[in-house]
Each structure stands twice: as structure tokens, then as C-alpha cells.
Amino acid sequence: MENKYITVAYKLYAITEGKKELLEEAPVEHPFQFISGIGYTLEKFENEILALNKGDHFNFTIPCAEAYGERDEESVRAVSKSMFCDADGNFDSDNIFEGNIIMLNDAEGHQFYANVGEITEDKVVLDLNHPHAGKDLIFEGVITEMREATNKEIEGMVNLMSGEGCGCGCDSCGGGCGDHSHEEEAGCGCGCGHCH
Numbered sequence: 649m650e651n652k653y654i655t656v657a658y659k660l661y662a663i664t665e666g667k668k669e670l671l672e673e674a675p676v677e678h679p680f681q682f683i684s685g686i687g688y689t690l691e692k693f694e695n696e697i698l699a700l701n702k703g704d705h706f707n708f709t710i711p712c713a714e715a716y717g718e719r720d721e722e723s724v725r726a727v728s729k730s731m732f733c734d735a736d737g738n739f740d741s742d743n744i745f746e747g748n749i750i751m752l753n754d755a756e757g758h759q760f761y762a763n764v765g766e767i768t769e770d771k772v773v774l775d776l777n778h779p780h781a782g783k784d785l786i787f788e789g790v791i792t793e794m795r796e797a798t799n800k801e802i803e804g805m806v807n808l809m810s811g812e813g814c815g816c817g818c819d820s821c822g823g824g825c826g827d828h829s830h831e832e833e834a835g836c837g838c839g840c841g842h843c844h
Contacts, residue, residue, distance in 0.1 A: 651686065653797040654697060655679040658706075658789025662780070671780065676792060683797045683805045690715060693787065702794040710785045716778035723776040724765070732772060744772060749779070 657676040661668050674680040682688045684698055692714045700706060712718060730737075732744045743750060748764045752774075765773030 650684075651797040651802055652684040652698070653681070653793065653795055653801050654684060654791065655681045655793040656697060656706075656789050656791050658787050661786040661788070662783040663786075664783075668786070671783075671785075674789075676790075679792050683802055686802070686805060686809070688805060688809060696787075697791065700791055700794075702791050705790045707786075707788045710787070712782060712784050715783065715785045716781040719777050719782040724773065725776070726771040726773050729767070729770050729772050 657674055657679045659673045660671045662671055663669070682694075684694055690710060692710045696706065696708045696710075729739060732740045734740070744764055744767065746764055746767060749761050750764060751759055752762050753759055760776065761778075763775040763777070763779060765775055767773070
């Protein structure tokens with residue numbers, strides 16, 4: 649399969665309580681960038697985009713089951729606040745605050761993201777569900793670039809996906825994936841910071 653370098657400017661919506669709610673946006677100045685054929689985006693998202701060409705506008709819905717699935721309430725856990733304290737017992741309030749997305753490691757060293765919920769005197773609630781779990785996702789936008797990917801771009805994306813950073817010289821790679829505040833990210837030309 650040919651690997652294509654693709655950039656899209658889009659708005660992502662979901663229907664919440666009967667109303668169309670904007671979840672995130674990747675503007676033309678800082679488009680979402682990815683390489684097809686390597687599993688970086690949702691399969692349905694990639695297939696919809698690959699059926700189009702540069703300059704084409706799109707408007708499609710990805711059902712919850714083909715996006716991030718239903719929410720699993722068993723994936724919401726209260727853990728000891730001490731997990732986030734340094735050796736002197738100081739709590740990491742710079743990173744552990746309600747609404748923040750943090751990266752954690754399991755016993756086998758696998759990395760995953762968690763959304764920080766309520767913080768009490770001795771507990772921190774962590775939600776391991778994807779922020780868009782349980783939602784049908786509506787994508788509206790335009791394809792701003794679509795061409796064959798270079799070997800360097802493919803290598804950078806593979807490095808990013810393996811947790812080694814993107815290999816393309818940007819400083820912000822990998823740290824923002826999952827927080828979906830794309831308006832604030834400059835991007836690095838290899839899809840950093842986006843999670844489709």
C-alpha cells in the first residue's frame with residue numbers, strides 16, 4: 649500500500665444532549681498531519697480521507713463503534729494520591745490537576761493516557777477511557793495536502809508511534825496526544841499531537 653502524506657483542516661463535533669458540540673479543531677494554519685497505511689489514525693477516518701483528493705471538502709460521521717467504542721465505567725479508578733508525590737512527599741500539582749491528560753506506565757512498561765478527574769485528600773480519580781469514547785464523531789473540513797510520503801516522513805511517524813519522538817526536530821511531539829487542544833500546537837510536519 650502506498651503511504652501518503654496528508655494534511656487536513658477540520659472541525660470535530662459530537663452530538664451531546666441533542667446538540668452539536670465542537671470537540672476540537674485543526675485550523676488551516678496548523679492542520680492535522682498523518683501518513684496513511686501505518687495505523688496512526690482511526691481506520692474509518694483514513695478510509696474516508698483516502699477516497700478524496702487535495703482540495704476536497706468532507707463531512708462524514710464515524711459511529712462510536714468504529715471510533716473509540718463505548719465508555720467503560722470500570723476504566724475509571726481512584727488511586728492513592730501518593731502515586732504522584734516525590735520522595736519528599738510533595739504532590740505534583742503542576743501535572744496532576746482535574747481535566748489534564750497524563751501519560752502513565754503499566755507494570756510491563758506500556759504507556760497509556762489517563763484523564764485526571766476529582767482529586768481528594770488522599771485519592772486521585774483517573775479515567776482511562778479515551779476522551780471521545782461513547783461518541784459518534786462528525787468530521788467537517790478540507791484536505792490541504794495529499795502526496796506520496798517521503799522515507800524520512802515515514803521514519804519520523806514510526807518513531808513517534810513507538811514512543812521515540814517523531815525524529816523531525818520538533819520539541820512538542822508526543823506530549824499533547826490526547827489533550828485535543830490542537831489550536832495551541834504548531835505541529836511538526838509528522839502528525840505530532842493528534843490522535844485520530
